Every structure is written in structure tokens, then in C-alpha cells.
Amino acid sequence: MIFNLAVILSLQLAGEALARGLGLPAPGPVVGMALLLVAFMLRPGLAARMQETTRGILSHLSLLFVPAGVGVITHAEALGQTGPALLAAIVLSTALALAAGALSFVAVARLTAKTGARE
Amino acid sequence: MTPLPDIWSYLSAEPLLWLTATLVAYLIGDAAARFARGNPLVNPVLVAMILLAALLWLTRTPYGTYFEGAQFVHFLLGPATVALAGPLHANLHHVRRALLPMLAALLVGSCTAMASALWIAEAFGVSGAQLASLAPKSTTAPVAIGIAENLGGLPTLTAGLVILTGIIGAVIVTPLMNALRIRDWRARGFAVGVAAHGIGTARAFQVNETAGAFAGIGMGLNALLTALIAPYVLSLFH
Numbered sequence: 083m084i085f086n087l088a089v090i091l092s093l094q095l096a097g098e099a100l101a102r103g104l105g106l107p108a109p110g111p112v113v114g115m116a117l118l119l120v121a122f123m124l125r126p127g128l129a130a131r132m133q134e135t136t137r138g139i140l141s142h143l144s145l146l147f148v149p150a151g152v153g154v155i156t157h158a159e160a161l162g163q164t165g166p167a168l169l170a171a172i173v174l175s176t177a178l179a180l181a182a183g184a185l186s187f188v189a190v191a192r193l194t195a196k197t198g199a200r201e
Numbered sequence: 202m203t204p205l206p207d208i209w210s211y212l213s214a215e216p217l218l219w220l221t222a223t224l225v226a227y228l229i230g231d232a233a234a235r236f237a238r239g240n241p242l243v244n245p246v247l248v249a250m251i252l253l254a255a256l257l258w259l260t261r262t263p264y265g266t267y268f269e270g271a272q273f274v275h276f277l278l279g280p281a282t283v284a285l286a287g288p289l290h291a292n293l294h295h296v297r298r299a300l301l302p303m304l305a306a307l308l309v310g311s312c313t314a315m316a317s318a319l320w321i322a323e324a325f326g327v328s329g330a331q332l333a334s335l336a337p338k339s340t341t342a343p344v345a346i347g348i349a350e351n352l353g354g355l356p357t358l359t360a361g362l363v364i365l366t367g368i369i370g371a372v373i374v375t376p377l378m379n380a381l382r383i384r385d386w387r388a389r390g391f392a393v394g395v396a397a398h399g400i401g402t403a404r405a406f407q408v409n410e411t412a413g414a415f416a417g418i419g420m421g422l423n424a425l426l427t428a429l430i431a432p433y434v435l436s437l438f439h
Contacts (some may be wrong), residue, residue, distance in 0.1 A: 090280045114279075149261055167327050171318045181377060183313070187306035
């Protein structure tokens with residue numbers, strides 16, 4: 083357990099250092115995720131060993147968004163004016179992005195399956 | 202015996218109280234979601250947010266004081282992002298097989314999310330820093346905050362818009378995908394990861410493990426892509 087947490091935190095730290103040091107556009111934890119993925123590919127045993135910990139952290143992922151979410155109240159005043167516009171933008175754009183993303187996935191999956199069958 | 206107001210003024214300034222309140226509010230939200238049998242409108246994050254906001258308002262506690270305690274939970278966002286490598290690795294065989302569909306869905310989903318949000322908000326009169334705060338709303342919170350800072354947005358507003366996007370995505374994804382008759386769990390998961398980051402991913406994991414893994418991949422890739430293209434997309438709207 084402690085070993086697994088140390089691995090995760092070390093790679094986050096390395097990701098943070100790499101992202102800042104090299105001026106990468108990706109944030110540190112995303113670079114850390116890529117590093118851990120590479121480690122898992124090189125040593126599949128590590129992935130099996132850490133499975134319980136990664137599942138444990140991810141099973142209550144939504145809890146981790148609560149503190150930042152409560153911060154919306156600090157913008158109550160500004161949101162009184164532009165709130166409805168921002169809400170409309172978020173609802174419509176999220177629905178459009180979901181539909182467009184899933185439909186293009188299905189369309190390209192169908193295309194590649196067809197060309198694959200012909201070969 | 203110490204008078205009650207004194208005990209309160211001591212506890213309300215300590216991290217313990219607000220850390221406990223965050224966990225208890227989430228447990229109540231989780232129980233409410235279970236009681237509603239997974240009805241996505243009863244989202245655990247939304248319930249917890251409303252309970253905590255009401256509690257802060259009733260006790261006149263500043264958000265900064267609350268965050269002193271809640272930051273221990275907030276900190277785990279980073280390690281959780283790293284831990285996404287777990288399901289990603291477990292589903293690598295899916296990824297190899299679906300590389301092209303994923304790239305297409307990533308490009309189309311990410312650009313649609315950003316451009317349509319900015320276009321609609323601008324049409325309703327939103328401008329300047331608020332518009333910049335809106336641009337990265339589909340990416341995961343720590344990433345979005347960094348992007349908003351680069352773009353001249355308001356990081357705390359971005360955090361709120363990111364959460365809202367996640368909740369809305371989690372609420373509408375299942376009925377929307379059913380209406381569109383998309384039954385491919387990979388497509389459903391990947392699209393919700395791209396459009397609604399971690400909250401969408403959490404929702405996808407509740408519904409189906411393959412969908413959850415693809416949502417995690419979509420979220421990770423969109424964090425990278427949005428960081429790269431957000432400045433260009435935003436410049437089209439100034």
C-alpha cells in the first residue's frame with residue numbers, strides 16, 4: 083500500500099518536474115500518468131501489484147471534485163449576470179460534444195472495420 | 202465547561218471540521234444517489250456541493266477557511282490522475298484496436314466542446330476573462346485551472362464551470378446516448394471522458410468498466426489536446 087502510494091506520488095513529482103523543466107503544455111499529473119503507463123508496459127508485474135490501489139483511488143473519483151466545486155459560491159455575484167448565458171453554453175456544448183464525439187467514434191470504427199475485413 | 206460558541210469558533214477554524222464535513226456530505230450524496238437508484242440527476246458531487254454551500258452560508262464561513270480543511274481531499278486529484286494509468290493499461294488491447302476511432306472522436310469532441318461553448322456564450326454577451334475561463338471547461342480540474350491561467354481567465358471560476366460541465370455531462374450522457382442508439386461502450390465512454398472529464402469518467406465507471414476505461418483515456422488525451430489548441434480556438438472569439 084505505502085509502496086504503491088510512493089510510486090504514484092514519485093511519478094506525479096517526476097511529471098511535475100518534467101512539465102515545468104521542459105515547459106510542456108501538459109500538466110504534471112498527466113505527464114505522471116504517461117510515465118506510470120510506460121512503467122506498467124515495461125513491467126506488467128507492477129500493474130498487477132498496484133491494481134488494488136489504483137482501483138481504490140479511482141472508485142471514489144467524484145469525491146475529489148467536491149472541494150473545488152463548492153468554490154462556485156465565491157462567484158455568486160458575477161454569475162448573477164452572466165450565469166444563465168454560461169449555463170446555456172455549458173449545457174448545449176456538452177450535449178453537442180458528447181453526440182459529435184460518440185458518433186465520430188462509431189463512424190470511424192465502422193469504416194476501419196470494413197477496410198479491415200476487405201484486406 | 203467551555204461555552205458552545207467558543208467550541209464552535211475553535212473547531213470552525215480547524216481543518217478537521219471541514220475535512221469531516223466534506224466526507225460526510227459526499228457520503229450523504231452517495232447514499233442519496235443510491236436511494237434514487239442511480240438516477241443521474243441525483244449526482245453525489247452535486248448533492249455534496251449544495252449541502253456544503255448551504256452549511257458555509259448558514260455558518261458564515263468563508264470559502265478560504267473551508268478549503269483549509271478540504272484541501273486534503275482536493276490534493277488527491279493529482280495522484281488520481283496518475284492512477285488512471287491502471288485502467289488505461291488494463292484496457293490497452295482495446296486502445297490498440299480502436300486507435301483511429303479514438304483519434305477522430307478526440308479531435309471532433311474536443312473542438313466541438315470548446316468552439317460551441319465559446320460561440321454560444323459570446324452570442325449571449327459573455328466576454329473577456331469570463332470567456333477565457335469557459336474555454337477549458339471540458340478538461341479535468343487541475344489541467345483546466347492551469348490552462349485558464351495561461352489564457353487570462355479566472356481560475357476559481359474555471360473550477361466551478363469545470364464541475365458544472367462534469368455534472369451536466371454525467372447527467373445527460375446515458376439518456377443522450379440511448380436516444381442516439383449508440384450501444385458501443387467504447388464510444389459512449391470515450392465521448393464522456395472528452396466532454397465531461399473526471400465526473401463523466403466516474404459516471405462511466407458506475408455504468409460499465411469498459412466505458413470507464415475509455416472515459417479515462419478520453420479525459421487524459423483531451424487534457425493534452427486542449428492545452429495545445431485552447432489559445433488558438435479562443436483567439437477566434439476575440
